[in-house]
Amino acid sequence: EQILSNRINSLSESQTLAMARLSRELIAEGKDIISLSIGEPDFDTPTFIKEAAKKAIDENYSHYTPVPGYIELRQAISKKFKRDNNLDYTPEQIVVSTGAKHALTNLALSILNPGDEVLLPSPYWVSYLEMIKIAEATPITITTNIDNDFKVTPEQIEAAITPKTRMIWFSTPCNPSGSVYTKEELKAIADVIVKYPNILIVSDEIYEHINFLSKHESIAQFDFIKDQVITVNGVSKGFAMTGWRIGYIGAPKWIAEGCIKMQGQFTSGTCSIAQKAAQAALEADANVTDEMLKAFKSRRDLVLKEMGEIPGLKLNEPKGAFYVFPDVTNFFGKTDGETMINNSADLSMFILNKGLVALVSGDAFGNPDCIRLSYAASEQTLTEAIRRIKTALATLK
Numbered sequence: 123e124q125i126l127s128n129r130i131n132s133l134s135e136s137q138t139l140a141m142a143r144l145s146r147e148l149i150a151e152g153k154d155i156i157s158l159s160i161g162e163p164d165f166d167t168p169t170f171i172k173e174a175a176k177k178a179i180d181e182n183y184s185h186y187t188p189v190p191g192y193i194e195l196r197q198a199i200s201k202k203f204k205r206d207n208n209l210d211y212t213p214e215q216i217v218v219s220t221g222a223k224h225a226l227t228n229l230a231l232s233i234l235n236p237g238d239e240v241l242l243p244s245p246y247w248v249s250y251l252e253m254i255k256i257a258e259a260t261p262i263t264i265t266t267n268i269d270n271d272f273k274v275t276p277e278q279i280e281a282a283i284t285p286k287t288r289m290i291w292f293s294t295p296c297n298p299s300g301s302v303y304t305k306e307e308l309k310a311i312a313d314v315i316v317k318y319p320n321i322l323i324v325s326d327e328i329y330e331h332i333n334f335l336s337k338h339e340s341i342a343q344f345d346f347i348k349d350q351v352i353t354v355n356g357v358s359k360g361f362a363m364t365g366w367r368i369g370y371i372g373a374p375k376w377i378a379e380g381c382i383k384m385q386g387q388f389t390s391g392t393c394s395i396a397q398k399a400a401q402a403a404l405e406a407d408a409n410v411t412d413e414m415l416k417a418f419k420s421r422r423d424l425v426l427k428e429m430g431e432i433p434g435l436k437l438n439e440p441k442g443a444f445y446v447f448p449d450v451t452n453f454f455g456k457t458d459g460e461t462m463i464n465n466s467a468d469l470s471m472f473i474l475n476k477g478l479v480a481l482v483s484g485d486a487f488g489n490p491d492c493i494r495l496s497y498a499a500s501e502q503t504l505t506e507a508i509r510r511i512k513t514a515l516a517t518l519k
C-alpha cells in the first residue's frame with residue numbers, strides 16, 4: 123500500500139511552483155506562454171560572485187562546513203547587518219541555511235509546539251502557512267486589503283492575540299503585495315508586541331535590496347523589541363542568486379542555538395562553495411545591487427502604467443519586491459460565453475488558457491480577491507504580456 127504521512131497529506135503543493143509546472147507543460151505542448159508566475163530575478167549572478175565560487179572550488183572548499191556556516195561568512199553577515207540595517211548581531215547570533223526558506227523552516231520547527239498560534243497578515247508568502255502547519259501549529263490569518271495598501275495595523279494585531287499566540291510572521295518588502303512598512307509603522311507594531319514577551323516576530327527581509335523607498339527599515343532596530351525579533355534575509359533576490367541557496371537569520375542567541383541544533387540533524391552546514399560566493403556578495407560595496415534595482419523600478423513603472431489602462435483592475439503602487447497584486451473582484455460573475463469567472467483562481471486559469479500568460483491566483487497568498495504578476499522579466503516581455511491580459515479580459519462581460 124502506498125501510504126504517506128498525515129503530515130505530507132495535509133500539505134499543499136506550492137501554488138507558485140505548480141503554476142510554473144503547468145506553464146512548462148503548456149510550453150512543451152507548443153503553446154507560446156509568457157510566465158510571470160515565479161519569484162525570481164531574471165538577471166544572472168554578478169561575475170565577481172561567480173569568480174569567488176570558482177576560487178572556492180580551486181582552493182578545495184569541499185569539506186563539511188560548520189553547522190551555522192563558515193565563521194568568515196557569519197562575520198560578513200554581522201558586518202552587513204551593522205552597515206545596512208544598523209543591527210548588532212554577533213556571529214554567534216547568526217545561522218546560515220539553505221535559503222531563507224530553510225531558515226524559516228528551522229524557526230518553525232525549533233520554536234513552535236502543536237497548538238501554538240502564529241499570526242499571519244494576509245496576503246502572506248505562500249510557504250509560511252505550510253511551514254507553520256508542518257510544525258503542527260495553527261496559522262491565524264489577519265486580512266488586509268488594497269485600501270490600506272495591504273498593511274496590517276497594530277489594532278488588528280492586538281485583536282488577534284490570544285494566550286496561545288507565539289509568533290507573528292511577515293515580509294517587508296512584501297511578497298506578494300510589494301508593500302513596504304515604514305519606520306513608524308514598524309515601531310507601532312513593536313509597541314504592541316512588546317507588551318507580550320512570549321510573542322516572537324519573524325521579520326522576513328529577503329527583498330531588502332528591491333525597495334523603491336529611500337531606505338530599508340528593520341523592526342529589530344528598536345532596542346526595546348530586539349530580543350523578540352528574528353531577522354531573516356538571504357542573497358537570492360537582491361544578488362540574483364536563487365539557485366545558490368543561501369539564507370540566514372540574525373536572532374537572540376537561544377533561538378540561533380535551537381536552529382543550529384535542528385539544522386545539525388537535518389541538513390548540516392549548507393553548501394561550502396555557495397557560502398564563499400555569498401561572502402563575496404555581502405562583502406562587496408553596498409551599491410552592487412543598484413543596477414538591478416533601477417531596472418526593477420522602471421519595470422514597475424511600466425507595469426503600473428500599462429495595467430492601469432485595463433478597465434476593471436484595481437492597483438496599488440508597490441514600493442518594493444517585484445510583484446503587482448491587482449484586485450480583480452470586478453471580474454467576478456463575468457463570462458466570455460464559455461467560462462464563468464467566480465474567483466481569482468478561475469481568472470488566473472482564464473488568463474493562462476485564453477491570454478497565454480501565467481500568473482498566480484491570490485488565494486495562494488491568502489487573498490482570493492487578487493492575482494499576482496511578477497515583473498522580473500524584460501520590458502518587452504512585460505508589454506506583450508499585459509497586451510495579452512488586456513485582450514483576454516476585454517472578452518469578459
Ligand code: PLP
Pocket residue numbers: 161220221222223224247293296297326328356357358364367368369
Ligand atoms: N521569503 C519570501 C518572502 C520569498 O518571497 C522567498 C522566495 O520566493 C523566500 C523567503 C525564500 O527565499 P530563498 O530563495 O532564500 O529560500
